[in-house]
Amino acid sequence: MQQINKKPRKRKGIMMAVLSLFVLTGLYGALEYGKGNQVQHAKTTEKENRPLDLAATDDGEPEPIDVEREAGTEVEPVEQQGGKQPEQQVSTEQKPDKKPPAEPSKKPPEQPAGEKPQPSVPIKQPEVEKRPDPQGTKQTGQQVAYLTFDDGPTPFTPQILDLLKAADVKATFFLLSGQIERYPDVAKRIVAEGHAVGLHGVTHVASKIYRSPQTVLQEMDTCNDVLQKITGVRTDLIRVPFGSYPHLTLPYREAIAHSGYQLWDWNVDSTDSSALSVPSDQIYRQVIEQVTHLKHSPVILFHDKKTTSEALPGILQQLQAKGYGMHRLSSDLPPVTFWN
Numbered sequence: 157m158q159q160i161n162k163k164p165r166k167r168k169g170i171m172m173a174v175l176s177l178f179v180l181t182g183l184y185g186a187l188e189y190g191k192g193n194q195v196q197h198a199k200t201t202e203k204e205n206r207p208l209d210l211a212a213t214d215d216g217e218p219e220p221i222d223v224e225r226e227a228g229t230e231v232e233p234v235e236q237q238g239g240k241q242p243e244q245q246v247s248t249e250q251k252p253d254k255k256p257p258a259e260p261s262k263k264p265p266e267q268p269a270g271e272k273p274q275p276s277v278p279i280k281q282p283e284v285e286k287r288p289d290p291q292g293t294k295q296t297g298q299q300v301a302y303l304t305f306d307d308g309p310t311p312f313t314p315q316i317l318d319l320l321k322a323a324d325v326k327a328t329f330f331l332l333s334g335q336i337e338r339y340p341d342v343a344k345r346i347v348a349e350g351h352a353v354g355l356h357g358v359t360h361v362a363s364k365i366y367r368s369p370q371t372v373l374q375e376m377d378t379c380n381d382v383l384q385k386i387t388g389v390r391t392d393l394i395r396v397p398f399g400s401y402p403h404l405t406l407p408y409r410e411a412i413a414h415s416g417y418q419l420w421d422w423n424v425d426s427t428d429s430s431a432l433s434v435p436s437d438q439i440y441r442q443v444i445e446q447v448t449h450l451k452h453s454p455v456i457l458f459h460d461k462k463t464t465s466e467a468l469p470g471i472l473q474q475l476q477a478k479g480y481g482m483h484r485l486s487s488d489l490p491p492v493t494f495w496n
């Protein structure tokens with residue numbers, strides 16, 4: 157009896173073992189299948205994300221923040237998917253939004269391009285061109301160009317003012333506080349003749365003005381005080397020395413935005429400050445060539461220099477021949493900056 161009873165038990169044991177093997181093999185196969193699927197989805201997701209990444213890159217700085225947040229969210233879904241096949245598709249589809257994190261790493265390569273604090277425009281122009289230019293035909297129904305002159309007043313500013321007056325056009329002068337004090341009558345004349353004035357700061361030294369967001373604002377406030385003391389007017393237009401890229405990182409731009417100042421860069425560089433004295437025909441050629449290829453209203457960077465004043469008659473004539481009206485900047489215009 158005992159022997160008979162034992163045999164069935166042994167058989168049951170063997171059957172259970174075989175069954176377990178089947179089950180385990182089946183589970184393993186299912187798991188492997190699941191992994192395969194995961195990999196595929198992940199790849200697809202990367203591709204889908206590319207466009208997003210590019211878009212994010214265009215904006216420049218702010219992204220790193222998004223990236224960190226997104227990277228964190230991404231990790232979790234991956235771990236969960238490990239064993240659950242049916243839900244994988246859903247969770248992978250959600251990823252696309254979160255993958256862009258990979259991009260920020262692509263940005264650094266772009267920064268080197270603009271690493272130098274010089275007013276080099278070539279790099280910046282494409283960025284500016286991407287944004288729609290709202291100013292185009294706003295005021296007169298014709299094309300509008302904005303001439304801007306930095307670093308004055310100087311001994312050459314009166315000559316420039318004469319030329320602007322003769323052509324019956326208005327411009328914008330971004331002034332340095334020390335120069336306003338040195339040439340107070342010229343500063344007054346700029347205002348009296350209906351041009352716009354903007355602030356360009358005090359030191360014009362990158363290591364000083366860009367020490368912190370506060371030092372930028374302090375220099376602009378000081379410049380505004382000097383401007384008011386001498387000309388009787390204040391302004392909310394500013395242009396930072398060397399342009400806002402790459403020095404004005406996000407904290408700087410936020411501080412400026414909160415301050416109420418309106419920051420302007422440019423989209424045409426006359427290159428008149430690329431050397432101590434730039435030949436006037438080079439200045440003329442640069443301006444006309446860049447304006448010709450620009451799809452938006454030109455905001456042209458000049459400085460109050462001798463050869464600039466010599467190039468100006470030809471530039472004014474040519475711009476007018478092309479149908480441009482020339483107006484001053486004002487705070488009701490959407491600013492052109494290297495960051496938008």
Ligand SMILES: [Zn+2]
Nearest residue numbers: 306307397398
């Ligand atoms: Zn300057």
